[in-house]
Amino acid sequence: MHDTDAKTPLEASLVDERRAKLTELRKSGNAFPNDFRRDSLTSDLHRQHGADDNATLEAAAKLVRVAGRMVLKRVMGKASFATIQDMSGRIQLYISNDLTGESAHQAFKHHDLGDIIGAQGALFRTKTGELSVRVTQLRLLTKSLRPLPEKFHGLTDQEQKYRQRYLDLITNEETRKVFASRYKIIQSIREFFVKRGYLEVETPMMHPIPGGAAARPFATHHNALDMPLYLRVAPELYLKQLVVGGMEKVFEINRNFRNEGISTRHNPEFTMLEFYEAYQDYIYLMDFTEVMLREVAEKVLGTTKFTYQEREIDFSKPFTRLTITQAIQKFHPQFTDTQLSDRDFLIDQLQTLKVSHKPRDGIGGLQLTLFDETVEHLLFEPTFIIDYPAEVSPLARRNDINPEITDRFELYIAGREIANGFSELNDPEDQAARFLEQAKAKEAGDAEAMHYDADYIRALEYGLPPTAGEGIGIDRLVMLFTDSPSIRDVILFPQLRRAD
């Protein structure tokens, strides 16, 4: 790999060069002053004065104080230009002997790209039309000892972008935009819920019994209590306890942890929205989800039609709703109803596809595996898949007509699962039976099967009102809205192998 820490002779010399400059700075006073206060963000200046011509600016002679990282520098003898970048954008500085005196300008010439500087001066427009600060005072606020990535291409090395995200953020505007969008997406989701009377809560990240999802947990240990704890795989069971407690509309946006593989769609810690509303069912959730996604798209992108990896996604149309077998037949019309309800046929198909299945799987489980293998990746336009088999849905309410299936859906967009929702199972005796099933599966070696959670059963015994609940993978949503091919592109510090 690229070694980012060890000092090669060259890097050492570049750093030494800058370190020597820092040593000089130390001699002439505080090298890390913290008494410069800016009064303007660069984007505000562009917004307020972007339309003013030079005569107007010169007449106003508005004095501004700006600060930021120097990202471009052009020295021309007795005058110089520099571009500084702050959290909002960039602005050009004009420095000359006439304005600051020769020695200050001379000092500036030895400042390096990457240095943090503060400047004061009046706004004007250069003859090429760029809004700039005619600097009368310039200070080096923080010396940068390490050279920045190349100013034009920025940082392109994927690994370094992830490991040293600050360099990616300094040099790549696209990256800054992605994380600004991430914030906007989460914020608009939060507003969506708050507006509808939901209460935002935080439930434990450390669980004595991991539950709420079929997944392998991270294990840890509490010393004082001398007990094992697990990082949560889902907040579900706690949130439903809150509904029992009378919080009839709750949501949580927080991290989940799953001790599983890492890929372009999976990070060991990821952000999940879960929400629960009493006296509603899964049909309501699907409608609700459509409205929410449309609103978020509108707020973040300004449109409900957008492209992801060069294919169009349209949130304005009603989302398709299909059962698992309907979805299979839509993409593979050769399968008949009789075949899809024939256990031997399904097993045969899966074997042809070289896909393993659990020996305990019933018709529903086998159908779902076939769906996962042959259809899931093809669901590009938003599609709700409904009627999940009860055997793979231990927390979902059974369907009134067919108890083999549950009132549950998953939402697929761009070939990926984005959401999972259902009418909640609020029958404590059925839930206890389902937990026992899970415990049996775990006994039989299924590492992802759930534990029997007696605390949760006890809560249900006090009475969980009929409730609908859903989880939405926020990172994957952000990937969609920012056209990011990898989940690592939407998580500031994605998990990587240790660099050493």
Place this chain on the structure above:
RNA sequence: GGGUCGUUAGCUCAGCCGGUAGAGCAGCGGACUUUUAAUCCGUUGGUCGCGAGUUCAAAUCUCGCACGGCCUACCA
């Protein structure tokens, strides 16, 4: 975990058939008072990811290892 591709100066990249390294940016020195990836002249800088092997000779061929990208598996 499996497959596959990659790793050359601080950064962005050349270097293809083996003859022991190059450009641009950054740095340093110089010219230049409206440039904007400023320009022009000069110049420093590399045990070519690590370790073996083949060879008179390896950045280049072979094998192993490390790390990363992509695909795949588990999953959201």
